[in-house]
Amino acid sequence: MEMERFETESLALMPGQKVQAKVLSHHRWGVVVEIVGYENAGLSASIDMIQQFSRTTSSHDELLALFPPVGSRIDAVIEQIHRWHPPVRVRLSIRAADLESLAWCCDFCGERITLSPGGDALVLDSRSHDGPGSHTIVSHRHCLAERIRPENPGERARALKIGKTR
Incomplete structure (x- = not known):
């Protein structure tokens, strides 16, 4: 039997990314939700209410x-996705500011970066040939481009343009 290299759904x-979520249960730390459209994807999704609102x-x-409320549908934005082992874990935010424009830290330079549409973030998914x-990784365009070998100007240029319409 061949091992599945990685989950793709x-x-x-x-x-x-903005999503709709259905609240399944309350816990001391927050809520467990189901992302609408991914009900059968085997995802584990949650909103850490203490982390988002305790301050x-x-x-x-x-x-x-x-x-x-349990059973309600809410607007949310994806903060983080962890895919290194099943089930895929998704952390959502419902903070008004994050729904408007989600900011995070670049995994290369550590500076703030806007992940929402119109922002300068690239989202990279790294996978291994060795297993699932x-x-x-979240990166500024220029941080990724700077890490591509100078003798590969085409790939550097593509890193600066990916996702841009002009």
Whole structure:
């Protein structure tokens, strides 16, 4: 029996992408959700309410009031995806600022980068020929281009242009 090298259904999802989610359950730390359209993909998706809202709320009751009701559909944005082993884990944000424009840190330089459409982020998924799993890397265009060998100007130029319409 051949080993599946990597799961592919979740590759359509990427950090900065807006999605709809259905709230399945509440937990002390946040909520477990199902991403609409990926119900049978074997994903584990959640929203860490403590991480997102504990600094802006003054009490535990105020934080609990922000938890979306079980069964409700909500707008969310993908913060992170972890694919290195099954199940694929997706962390979502429902903060208003993130829904407007999600910022993250470049995995090369550590500076802030906008992942939302119109931002300067590239999302790279690295995979191995040796086995399953993949890892998502977020990068500024110029950070990736700078790491491509100077004697390969075509690939450097493509890194600066990928996804841009002009």
